Amino acid sequence: MSQRADEKGTWLFALPVLLVLLWTVVYPNASIIVGSFEHGLRSWRQFASSPTDIEALRTTLIISVGSVIASVAVGLPLAFLLTRVEFRGRRILSAVATLPAALPPLVGVVAFLFLYGESGVVTRGVQALLGLDHAPWTLNGAGAIIFVHAYTMYVYVFLFVSAGLERLDTSLDEAAAGLGASRSFRLRRVTLPLLTPAIAGSMLLVFMSALGSFSAPYIFGGGLRVLSTQIVASKLNGAMGLAYVETTVLAVGAIAALILLRWFERRRTYAVSSKGSVVRTRLHSRSARALAPIAGVILVVILVLPHAMVVLVAFARDGTWTTQVLPPEYTFDNFRRLATNSDLWVPIWNSVSMTAIATVLDIVVCLLAAYLLVLRRFRMRWLLATLVALPWAIPGTAIGLGLASTFDRTSLAGARVLLVGTFWILPLAYFVRGVPLVSSATEGSLRQMDPSLEDAARGLGASWWLTMRRVVLPASRPGLVAGAMLAAIAAVGEFVASIVLFTQANRPISMEILSQLRNFAFGTAAAFSVVLIALVLAITLIARWAEGRWSRAEAVVIQ
Amino acid sequence: MSGATPHLVLDRLTRRFSEARAAVDAVSLEIAAGELVALIGASGSGKTTTLRMVAGYEIPDGGAVVLDGRDITSLPPQRRQFGMVFQHYALFPHLTVGQNVAFGLEARGVARSERMSRAAEALAGVGLADAEGRAIQSLSGGEQQRVALARALIIEPPVLLLDEPLSNLDPTLRRSTREELRSTLRRLGVTALFVTHDQEDAFAVADRVALLAAGRLLQVGTAEALYDRPANRDVAAFIGRSTLVPGTLDGDRIAIQLGGDLRTLRAAPAPDLPSRGPATAVLRPDALGFSPPNGPDAWPGVVQERRFAGALLAYRVGVAGDVDLELHSTVRDVQPGDTVWVRVTREPVAVVA
Numbered sequence: 001m002s003q004r005a006d007e008k009g010t011w012l013f014a015l016p017v018l019l020v021l022l023w024t025v026v027y028p029n030a031s032i033i034v035g036s037f038e039h040g041l042r043s044w045r046q047f048a049s050s051p052t053d054i055e056a057l058r059t060t061l062i063i064s065v066g067s068v069i070a071s072v073a074v075g076l077p078l079a080f081l082l083t084r085v086e087f088r089g090r091r092i093l094s095a096v097a098t099l100p101a102a103l104p105p106l107v108g109v110v111a112f113l114f115l116y117g118e119s120g121v122v123t124r125g126v127q128a129l130l131g132l133d134h135a136p137w138t139l140n141g142a143g144a145i146i147f148v149h150a151y152t153m154y155v156y157v158f159l160f161v162s163a164g165l166e167r168l169d170t171s172l173d174e175a176a177a178g179l180g181a182s183r184s185f186r187l188r189r190v191t192l193p194l195l196t197p198a199i200a201g202s203m204l205l206v207f208m209s210a211l212g213s214f215s216a217p218y219i220f221g222g223g224l225r226v227l228s229t230q231i232v233a234s235k236l237n238g239a240m241g242l243a244y245v246e247t248t249v250l251a252v253g254a255i256a257a258l259i260l261l262r263w264f265e266r267r268r269t270y271a272v273s274s275k276g277s278v279v280r281t282r283l284h285s286r287s288a289r290a291l292a293p294i295a296g297v298i299l300v301v302i303l304v305l306p307h308a309m310v311v312l313v314a315f316a317r318d319g320t321w322t323t324q325v326l327p328p329e330y331t332f333d334n335f336r337r338l339a340t341n342s343d344l345w346v347p348i349w350n351s352v353s354m355t356a357i358a359t360v361l362d363i364v365v366c367l368l369a370a371y372l373l374v375l376r377r378f379r380m381r382w383l384l385a386t387l388v389a390l391p392w393a394i395p396g397t398a399i400g401l402g403l404a405s406t407f408d409r410t411s412l413a414g415a416r417v418l419l420v421g422t423f424w425i426l427p428l429a430y431f432v433r434g435v436p437l438v439s440s441a442t443e444g445s446l447r448q449m450d451p452s453l454e455d456a457a458r459g460l461g462a463s464w465w466l467t468m469r470r471v472v473l474p475a476s477r478p479g480l481v482a483g484a485m486l487a488a489i490a491a492v493g494e495f496v497a498s499i500v501l502f503t504q505a506n507r508p509i510s511m512e513i514l515s516q517l518r519n520f521a522f523g524t525a526a527a528f529s530v531v532l533i534a535l536v537l538a539i540t541l542i543a544r545w546a547e548g549r550w551s552r553a554e555a556v557v558i559q
Numbered sequence: 560m561s562g563a564t565p566h567l568v569l570d571r572l573t574r575r576f577s578e579a580r581a582a583v584d585a586v587s588l589e590i591a592a593g594e595l596v597a598l599i600g601a602s603g604s605g606k607t608t609t610l611r612m613v614a615g616y617e618i619p620d621g622g623a624v625v626l627d628g629r630d631i632t633s634l635p636p637q638r639r640q641f642g643m644v645f646q647h648y649a650l651f652p653h654l655t656v657g658q659n660v661a662f663g664l665e666a667r668g669v670a671r672s673e674r675m676s677r678a679a680e681a682l683a684g685v686g687l688a689d690a691e692g693r694a695i696q697s698l699s700g701g702e703q704q705r706v707a708l709a710r711a712l713i714i715e716p717p718v719l720l721l722d723e724p725l726s727n728l729d730p731t732l733r734r735s736t737r738e739e740l741r742s743t744l745r746r747l748g749v750t751a752l753f754v755t756h757d758q759e760d761a762f763a764v765a766d767r768v769a770l771l772a773a774g775r776l777l778q779v780g781t782a783e784a785l786y787d788r789p790a791n792r793d794v795a796a797f798i799g800r801s802t803l804v805p806g807t808l809d810g811d812r813i814a815i816q817l818g819g820d821l822r823t824l825r826a827a828p829a830p831d832l833p834s835r836g837p838a839t840a841v842l843r844p845d846a847l848g849f850s851p852p853n854g855p856d857a858w859p860g861v862v863q864e865r866r867f868a869g870a871l872l873a874y875r876v877g878v879a880g881d882v883d884l885e886l887h888s889t890v891r892d893v894q895p896g897d898t899v900w901v902r903v904t905r906e907p908v909a910v911v912a
Contacts, residue, residue: 174616175649177636179663179714189665193653 009464010376017368018380021387023415024432028402029251029394035405036244043241047249053242056225057249060211063145063226067210068203070150075157075202078299083165086280087292089300096303101155102536103306104493105215106510107529108152110517111306112139113219114313114526116147121309124325140222148216151306153209157202164198165191204261205392211254212395214496228397232499235401244405247398254393262389307533313526321522334527344524346505347512348531354423354508355491358430362438362487365431367480370442371472375454392436400500403429423506429497434487438480445479446472478547485543492535509535565589566627566750567613567718573621574608582608584774585622590718590752595744596779597765598754601797605774606754607722613752614720615639626717637666642711646723648703650695656682656706657691663714681709685743701732708740712747719744721753725760737763758782758798770794786843790829792911795841802884806910808838813910815840817858818879825907838910844873846905847886849893857902860884862895876901 036043047053082094103111115122117139126136138144168191176186192199217226227250234243283289314334316327338344369388373381391399407419407428419425453475457467495510502511509532516525569588575581583605590596598606611617613624615636623632631639642663650659657678658665664674675691682690685705690698698706704724711719724740725733741764744751755761761768762782769779777797778790789795795803806815813826824840832838850857860878871887876899878884884901893899 169647169649171645171647171649172651174614174636175643175645175710176651176662176666177616178614178639178641178643178720179666179710180637180640181662181666182637185666189662190651194651196653 010372010378013368014372014376014378014380014384017365017372018384018387020365021369021384021435024428025387025390025394025435027415028406029390029398031406032244032247032251032398032402036241036248038244039241043245046242047245050242052225053227053230053246056227056230056246059142059224060226060228060250061253063142063149063213063217064207064210066142066146067149067153067213068206070146071154071157071206072199072203074150075154076161076199078154079158079161079165083162084280085292086282087289087296089293089296090280093296093300096300097158098155099303099307100152101159102489102533102540103152104489104495104510104529104532104536105152105213106495106513107310107493107532108306109148109215109219110513110525110529111310112148112151114309114522115305116144119323121325122305128325140220141224144220145213145216145224145226148220149206149210149213153206156205156209157199160198160202160205161195164195168194200261204258207257207261208254208393208395211250211257212397212496214395214397214499228395228496231397231401235500240405243401247401251394251398254395255390258389258393310526310529310533313522314530316523316526318521318523331523334523335530337524338527338531344512347507347509347528348535350426350506351492351508351510351532352535354427354430354506355488357427358434358491359484359488361427361431362434363480363484366435366438366442366483367473367476369435369439370446370476370479371468373439373443374446374449375451375472388439389436391432392440396433396494396496397500399429399432400497403432403497404500420501421503425501426494426498426506426508429501430487430491430494433490433494433497434484437486437490438483441479441483441486442476443479446476449475481543481546485539488539489536492539493532564628566592566594567752568625569609569613569622570625571622572609572612572619572624574605574612574617575620581620581774583612583619583771586771586774586776587622588769588776588779590750592750593748594767595741595749595751595753595765597761597768598752598771599756599758599761599768599797600771602756603773604771606756606771609771610643610720610722610752610754613718614641614643640714640716641718641720642714642716644704644707644711644719644721644724646726648707648727650698650703650706650710652695654695655691656687656693656695656698659695659706660691660710660713662710667714677713678709681713682706684712685709686739700727700729701736704728704736705739708743712743712749717750719749719751719753721751723755724753725755725757733760734763740764770797772797787909788827788829789841789909789911790831792839795839795909795911800844800885802842802844802882803911804840804842804882806838806840807836808832808910809835811907813838813840813908817882820858822856822858822903824903826910827907828910829912832910832912838912841909841911842884842903843905843909844885844887846903846908847884847901848904849886849888849890850900850902852900854900854902857900858884859898859900862893862897862899865893865895 078097082090082097100108114120117123118135120139123135123137127134130136172190172194173186176190181189212228214228217224217229221229227246231243231246231250234240234246283292313327315330315332317329317331317333320329321327366388369384372378373385373388403425404420407417407425409416410418419428453471454467457471462470493510494508498508498510502508509528513525513528516528567590569586571585571587572583573581573585574583586605586609588596598609600606608617612619615634619632623630625631651662654662657675660681661674661678664677679688679691682688685708687702687705687709690702690706695703695706704727708724725737728736737760753764766781767779768782768785770777770785772793778785778794780788785794785798789798792803795801804815804817806813808826808828811826812823814821814823816822826840828834828838858878860876862874863877863883864875866873871889872891874886874888874893876884876886878901886901
């Protein structure tokens with residue numbers, strides 16, 4: 001096939017993918033930027049002269065940087081410990097290390113409230129233990145938000161760095177040792193530089209997530225203002241111009257960070273041979289051997305506690321838990337109500353169906369996008385690469401507001417469809433938020449495939465479709481499954497965009513939890529949280545099953 | 560070897576990955592200063608594991624590594640500083656060629672200007688002058704091999720270890736590179752232990768060759784010694800080509816029977832062989848030749864196969880008793896199907912159990 005004919009064929013796929021992404025990602029956000037200038041510079045002046053907005057901007061940045069530092073401080077050592085060192089309890093710790101990521105953002109925040117809040121179990125426990133009059137701490141302000149962020153977001157650092165460490169060619173480390181390099185010199189000069197893409201990538205992810213984080217500031221903020229909560233406040237006050245400006249500032253800041261870190265990441269990317277095999281060293285010193293399991297147990301408890309707390313409260317009788325350390329009365333009522341009251345079933349069914357729709361869309365669009373990005377050459381490649389990464393940087397609140405202001409009426413000339421107030425607006429939002437997760441994971445898998453495999457298959461006379469099905473799809477499978485799993489987990493517990501877009505009819509579980517909390521129905525809220533955790537678990541199991549089913553194909557394609 | 564104390568001693572080195580079988584089973588080897596020793600063997604014979612135990616990457620389950628009389632078995636690799644050259648070179652992808660070569664000096668805290676000038680020198684020594692600023696990714700396979708060598712040599716290792724250093728090169732490059740390798744190591748007087756599965760590489764580079772099979776050391780000696788005086792059948796079969804013919808040993812004579820005729824050849828028996836009794840003669844293709852018809856001590860046979868191999872032709876000749884003799888000859892006008900006469904042209908022949 002000639003080069004030109006090849007490019008023509010590529011456009012057949014590239015064009016629809018580009019159009020979908022331009023329409024759902026770029027258009028809504030562009031209309032927000034346009035909207036911020038609707039009254040000339042008035043909204044911008046209003047923003048610049050508002051001390052609360054300036055303070056919100058400053059606080060947002062402080063919290064984001066603090067979250068990155070805290071997540072790296074926890075995730076990096078833990079990744080090294082679990083991939084490089086063999087000690088008793090390592091397997092259990094590995095198993096629970098990623099647990100916080102499985103906790104939907106709102107549920108995590110609720111669990112922290114139950115645990116470390118003013119009337120939380122740990123707080124009351126410490127208070128009782130020390131015989132204090134007051135709670136030993138209060139869970140609000142920037143510190144509390146960074147604390148919650150570190151708990152949920154260190155997982156990104158942990159996962160990226162662990163994967164990087166596992167891919168690292170161990171002979172590089174051995175070569176350095178053989179040349180006389182000490183352990184710390186090797187770490188500084190070989191291991192960490194080679195892990196830079198992984199570390200930078202995860203820092204990027206934490207920064208973006210913290211920048212757009214809504215649940216923690218919304219619940220723990222107290223008097224503290226951050227941009228994401230300001231946007232919702234401005235919208236509720238009807239100050240749409242100001243909301244657009246705040247959204248633009250937040251999104252532009254995040255996109256600037258994305259571009260910066262992408263550039264940095266690209267400068268430091270190497271093809272690392274996949275020959276590495278992880279060798280875990282045993283702990284040599286006796287004290288380290290004795291301390292490791294204890295430290296491991298403490299970590300496991302800290303990691304499991306939020307889940308355990310949510311489960312515990314789900315069995316607490318609503319209204320009985322007031323000043324005691326632990327809820328005094330337990331009952332199945334909360335779940336019984338959930339099972340029998342069909343009204344309470346609605347949010348669960350909503351979340352499941354909307355997640356399924358969004359995830360299927362993500363899989364189709366992102367598989368094509370990753371295929372085009374890795375294995376095809378065409379002129380608009382850079383645009384596609386930008387479009388799939390963009391929703392990463394754009395905070396959920398901004399995505400929500402963009403969709404709300406774009407799909408609020410049907411207009412053929414404006415390429416607008418009325419979706420606000422309908423069921424479909426939330427699956428669309430979930431789809432957009434899932435795009436970067438699925439496409440980057442799939443891209444990662446495809447990049448590990450030897451590109452000559454596709455040529456080889458075509459050279460053997462396989463049709464495009466057969467090549468796609470037998471070579472490209474199996475090679476992209478691990479990333480596709482992992483990415484789709486992450487997207488589905490994010491969608492099923494989605495809260496940030498939902499709070500901007502939901503209606504009574506399509507309210508997802510997260511909104512139901514919030515409304516139950518507002519009614520002080522802690523038990524019911526916790527029961528919904530348990531359902532959410534169960535759904536996350538189910539998604540994980542489905543992903544595992546899908547992976548197992550296809551693993552033989554993978555073994556052939558990726559040596 | 561010379562009477563001087565050996566530089567490096569492997570004393571009954573043993574490594575087990577499973578209970579059932581030792582990957583390396585009590586391997587003992589002495590290497591003199593400035594000597595080039597090749598460890599050869601099939602895949603899975605334990606040669607790389609042996610090398611990794613010498614380097615300190617693998618901790619032996621038994622035995623010791625002794626350097627200049629000092630037991631270094633428990634020293635970590637960074638304290639041994641043997642500067643290994645890896646099969647895939649293990650060049651640091653994030654560093655330039657110059658930074659790679661200077662790495663060992665950087666680890667020792669040598670000042671930047673000095674280490675870069677010494678790296679430039681080392682690169683010039685392997686024929687890569689002015690390559691300091693280049694990226695690793697821009698190097699060809701042969702260049703990468705030379706950078707890896709320069710990187711290992713710059714730290715002046717007490718023993719240079721090389722793990723299949725030539726296996727990633729194409730045949731032409733491989734031949735020239737191994738000559739370069741030998742002359743560089745000779746020039747610098749480096750002591751080296753290198754692992755290869757290719758006996759040609761081993762013969763071309765090493766002073767002595769150690770043959771491993773299934774974790775055990777079968778024989779150590781010069782290439783010629785292994786070829787002409789194999790210690791047992793396995794060595795005879797692994798090193799070079801040969802036809803093994805059963806016979807009866809009697810002191811320095813072996814009687815073999817091919818067809819009707821009993822022939823007596825001068826024998827060079829393996830050391831641990833009883834001086835009398837059944838034994839096996841190792842007939843090398845280059846120790847056999849064509850003879851005039853009905854020549855003395857010659858066997859008649861029919862040419863089964865003729866293969867052109869450049870300077871020589873390789874023939875397979877079927878003689879009586881279903882034995883195929885392999886022989887190398889410069890004679891070209893013999894064709895498959897021809898009846899020929901074959902005799903032993905070089906004696907004594909090696910005899911193994």
